[in-house]
Amino acid sequence: xxxxxxxxxxxxxxxxxxxxxxxxxxxxxxxxxxxxxxxxxxxxxxxxxxxxxxxxxxxxxxxxxxxxxxxxxxxxxxxxxxxxxxxxxxxxxxxxxxxxxxxxxxxxxxxxxxxxxxxxxxxxxxxxxxxxxxxxxxxxxxxxxxxxxxxxxxxxxxxxxxxxxxxxxxxxxxxxxxxxxxxxxxxxxxxxxxxxxxxxxxxxxxxxxxxxxxxxxxxxxxxxxxxxxxxxxxxxxxxxxxxxxxxxxxxxxxxxxxxxxxxxxxxxxxxxxxxxxxxxxxxxxxxxxxxxxxxxxxxxx
Amino acid sequence: xxxxxxxxxxxxxxxxxxxxxxxxxxxxxxxxxxxxxxxxxxxxxxxxxxxxxxxxxxxxxxxxxxxxxxxxxxxxxxxxxxxxxxxxxxxxxxxxxxxxxxxxxxxxxxxxxxxxxxxxxxxxxxxxxxxxxxxxxxxxxxxxxxxxxxxxxxxxxxxxxxxxxxxxxxxxxxxxxxxxxxxxxxxxxxxxxxxxxxxxxxxxxxxxxxxxxxxxxxxxxxxxxxxxxxxxxxxxxxxxxxxxxxxxxxxxxxxxxxxxxxxxxxxx
Numbered sequence: 001x002x003x004x005x006x007x008x009x010x011x012x013x014x015x016x017x018x019x020x021x022x023x024x025x026x027x028x029x030x031x032x033x034x035x036x037x038x039x040x041x042x043x044x045x046x047x048x049x050x051x052x053x054x055x056x057x058x059x060x061x062x063x064x065x066x067x068x069x070x071x072x073x074x075x076x077x078x079x080x081x082x083x084x085x086x087x088x089x090x091x092x093x094x095x096x097x098x099x100x101x102x103x104x105x106x107x108x109x110x111x112x113x114x115x116x117x118x119x120x121x122x123x124x125x126x127x128x129x130x131x132x133x134x135x136x137x138x139x140x141x142x143x144x145x146x147x148x149x150x151x152x153x154x155x156x157x158x159x160x161x162x163x164x165x166x167x168x169x170x171x172x173x174x175x176x177x178x179x180x181x182x183x184x185x186x187x188x189x190x191x192x193x194x195x196x197x198x199x200x201x202x203x204x205x206x207x208x209x210x211x212x213x214x215x216x217x218x219x220x221x222x223x224x225x226x227x228x229x230x231x232x233x234x235x236x237x238x239x240x241x242x243x244x245x246x247x248x249x250x251x252x253x254x255x256x257x258x259x260x261x262x263x264x265x266x267x268x269x270x271x272x273x274x275x276x277x278x279x280x281x282x283x284x285x286x287x288x289x290x291x292x293x294x295x296x297x298x299x300x301x
Numbered sequence: 302x303x304x305x306x307x308x309x310x311x312x313x314x315x316x317x318x319x320x321x322x323x324x325x326x327x328x329x330x331x332x333x334x335x336x337x338x339x340x341x342x343x344x345x346x347x348x349x350x351x352x353x354x355x356x357x358x359x360x361x362x363x364x365x366x367x368x369x370x371x372x373x374x375x376x377x378x379x380x381x382x383x384x385x386x387x388x389x390x391x392x393x394x395x396x397x398x399x400x401x402x403x404x405x406x407x408x409x410x411x412x413x414x415x416x417x418x419x420x421x422x423x424x425x426x427x428x429x430x431x432x433x434x435x436x437x438x439x440x441x442x443x444x445x446x447x448x449x450x451x452x453x454x455x456x457x458x459x460x461x462x463x464x465x466x467x468x469x470x471x472x473x474x475x476x477x478x479x480x481x482x483x484x485x486x487x488x489x490x491x492x493x494x495x496x497x498x499x500x501x502x503x504x505x506x507x508x509x510x511x512x513x514x515x516x517x518x519x520x521x522x523x524x525x526x527x528x529x530x531x532x533x534x535x536x537x538x539x540x541x542x543x544x545x546x547x548x549x550x551x552x553x554x555x556x557x558x559x560x561x562x563x564x565x566x567x568x569x
Contacts, residue, residue, distance in 0.1 A: 053405050054398055055566035072405040081402050087395030091315055103308035105403035144399065 002066035005030045005152045005183035006051065011060035013046050019207050020046040023060065026202045026212035028185055033178045035194035035215070036187040037290075038204030039298055044187045047204070048083055048156055052076070065151055077105065080150035082158060086141030090130035094121055094140050097129055098147065107147055115143040120169065134161030142170065153177060155186045159193060171197050195290035205298040215290075222288045222296075226259045226266050228273070229282040242272045256282065305404060305413025306420075313387070313421045322383060326425050329375050330432040334368025338440035349374075356446050363459040364441075365451035369433035373467040373526030376429055377474030378496060380422045384475040385491035387418060388482030398567050407563045415479065422471050430464055463528065469544070470526035473551045474499075477518065480554035483562050514538060521547030 006028040013021045021043040028034040038044050049055045051064060053072030062069040065078055088097040098112045116125045119139040124132070132140065138161050145153055153174075159167045167190070174184050174197055188194050194201070201218055203211040211218055228239055236252050243250035243259040246268070250259040259269065263285035273280055288296070313319065337354055340347035348354045349371055359367060391397040404410050441448040450456055481491040499519035507514045514520050521543040524530070530537025 049398075049566075049568065052398075052402050054401055055568055056564075076402055076405050079402070083398055083402075084395070087399055089312065089390075089394060089396060091317060092312065096311070096315075100308045100311050101399060101403055103304055103311060104400060106304045148403075 002063065003030050004028060004063070004066075005032075006034075006062070006064055006185060008047075008051070008062035008069075009060055011047065011050060011062050012058045013043070013050060013055065014058040021050070021057075021204075022207040024204070024207070024209050025060075026209050028183060028200060028202070030183050031178060031181050032199040033174055033184040033186065033197050034200035034202060035198035036185060036202050036204070037189075037191060037194060037294060038187075042204040042298075043207040044204055045084055045156055046207075048081070048154055048185075048187070051154065052079070052081055052083065054083070075152075077148055078151040079154065080145035080148055080152070081154040082141040082145045083154070083156045085157065085160065086137045086144070088129045088137070088140060088144075091128060093126045093128050094132065094136075094143075095125040097140065098144060101144055102147055105148060107149075111147065111149070115146050116140075118146070118173070119143045120166075135163060135166050138162055139166070142173070150182060152183045152185065155184070157188055158186060159188055159190055167193060191291045191294055192289070201290075203294065203297060210297050218293060219287055219290070222293050223260045224263055224285060224287050225292075226261055226263070226269060227256050227282060227284045227286065228259065228269060228280055229256045230273070230278045231281050235278045238276055238278060239273060242276060243269065246272070302409045302413045302416075305410055306417045309387075309414050309417030310420060313417060318383075319421075322379060322421075322425065323428055325379060326376065326429050327432050330369070330372045330429040331436050333372040333375070334433040334436035335440060337368050337371070338437065338444035338446065341444045341446070356444070359441070359444075360447040360450065362450040362453060362455035363463075364446065365434055365437050365448060365456055366430075366460050366463040368437050369430050369460075369467070370463050370527050372429055372433060373463075373470055374523040376422075376425055376467060376471050377522055377526060378499065379425065380418075380471045380475035381478035381481075381495045381499070382492050383421060384418050384478035385482040385495055386478075386488040388414065388479045389486055389488040389491045392486035393488060401567060408559060411559060411562055415476075418475060418479070419472060422475055423468065426464065426467055426471060429467075430460070434460070466528055466540075467526050470522045470547075473522045473525065473547055474519075476551045476555055477522075480558040483558040515542065516546060518547060518550040521550065 004027045009025050011021060011024040012019065024047060036044055046055065050057045051062060051069060053069065053076065064075045067074040092100065094116060095112060098115065099109050102109045102112060113125065116122050119142050121136060121139050121143065124136060138158065142158055145155060159170055162170065171193060174186065178184055198215050201211060201213065201215050202209060230236065230239060233255065236257055239257040240250050240252055243257065248259050248261040250257055266283055266285045270280060270283055337347050337359065341356060346353045354367060358364065391400065400410055401407065438448060478491065478495055481495050485491045485494065503517045503519045507517060507520065515538055520538060524538035524540065524543035525547055529540025529543050
């Protein structure tokens with residue numbers, strides 16, 4: 001049995017002359033939470049749609065839970081998904097919508113009420129979907145994705161429209177599902193959230209995979225940064241020049257100097273600043289976070 | 302496939318859709334049948350497009366189902382709207398992707414939806430038959446129409462034949478609605494196009510060139526509902542012709558729409 005939840009090789013989708021996804025190759029191990037990131041229009045949703053059999057790839061191959069994506073009927077009963085936001089019948093209640101999907105997939109409707117309670121919609125189960133707030137719709141979408149008791153959960157921007165408490169609940173839910181052995185493939189623009197929960201990461205840029213692997217590997221591969229500030233903004237240019245003379249790349253960003261270099265150089269930097277008559281008000285060695293890495297790798301911002 | 306049928310029925314039985322549609326069926330079935338008897342002496346006629354259906358005709362074995370037969374075309378229009386809306390709304394609501402993730406067999410999805418809507422149409426037809434025939438039975442004495450022959454073997458045969466013809470016609474109209482829903486992917490566009498074509502465009506074309514009546518899809522399905530014109534009288538569409546041409550239109554549309562549905566990317 002395959003130990004990957006998702007495995008794609010050279011997966012491509014072309015619309016006219018535009019390559020929406022170009023030769024994407026990546027793997028998502030079983031039982032992990034894999035973040036799927038990329039700027040708007042980078043091909044995340046198109047890739048997810050191909051994996052779910054909603055659109056036909058122009059080229060390449062893929063496997064979900066060991067089955068070819070050419071035969072979605074073989075793996076979809078074990079996959080839960082919410083793609084491009086929740087979509088339900090407005091005139092039916094949340095519960096009726098889930099019962100409809102449970103009937104459709106041949107699942108028991110016994111789990112419906114439990115799932116509604118799990119996502120915090122227990123008391124609004126009988127309200128019509130059209131009366132739900134954006135956050136409630138999102139929660140219903142997540143409940144629908146959980147209907148088949150999935151081995152693989154694919155969620156496209158599941159935290160859209162959720163308040164901070166809701167985001168925290170989704171994070172905890174995904175973590176608990178992963179702990180129980182469910183593989184989670186989740187796209188989100190909230191990179192700080194993904195950084196907190198993801199074990200793996202697939203990063204897309206203009207339809208191409210620019211990184212795939214363990215989150216820790218990505219973060220460790222990044223050049224550490226020393227962030228320094230003087231007592232006044234006038235010191236920034238002088239600090240920049242000290243770093244550059246020492247052979248380090250540096251930029252002024254957000255009212256501080258960001259210097260690429262090992263944490264150990266912070267001592268030398270402090271001494272050089274002192275010799276130049278600058279008293280530092282901040283000197284922080286740190287690894288870039290996912291957001292900074294994302295911008296670095298995708299060339300955004 | 303029965304999973305799909307039952308889940309679709311769950312959707313179709315919601316009160317606004319089910320009671321609203323059945324309410325319209327009751328109202329129009331009662332109206333069409335009542336006018337046949339209440340306006341029997343009217344010089345403007347008592348049937349659709351000013352036709353006169355006399356006491357002698359209504360006293361025949363087929364008289365009891367004249368009203369039911371007249372309302373058949375209208376039931377077809379309702380079926381077209383329901384089938385078109387229920388199909389196209391999957392695109393506008395974005396629910397098609399949910400359906401196909403849960404049921405990736407696209408032809409099975411289409412067939413299941415069709416069967417469920419067919420059941421819905423059948424309930425409409427049965428209700429219409431009950432209301433139409435009941436209204437006829439109640440109003441016949443008042444209009445001095447004899448109903449003796451309605452309850453004989455010929456009368457029962459007429460009822461069964463009309464019932465089957467209306468089922469064929471209504472399912473044909475519904476299939477056209479489903480095809481339009483799949484092609485246009487918008488309930489408003491599909492219903493507007495279908496209803497405008499059937500009620501206005503076809504009639505205009507037939508008015509301009511009478512022989513076109515033999516080739517218009519709506520005219521064929523309406524002819525099936527009414528049992529067609531008697532063979533060899535020269536006016537009206539014969540039943541066998543309507544069944545062949547109408548069947549070809551419906552089959553062709555269904556094949557094209559099915560191929561599109563199976564092959565088309567679901568990207569909304």
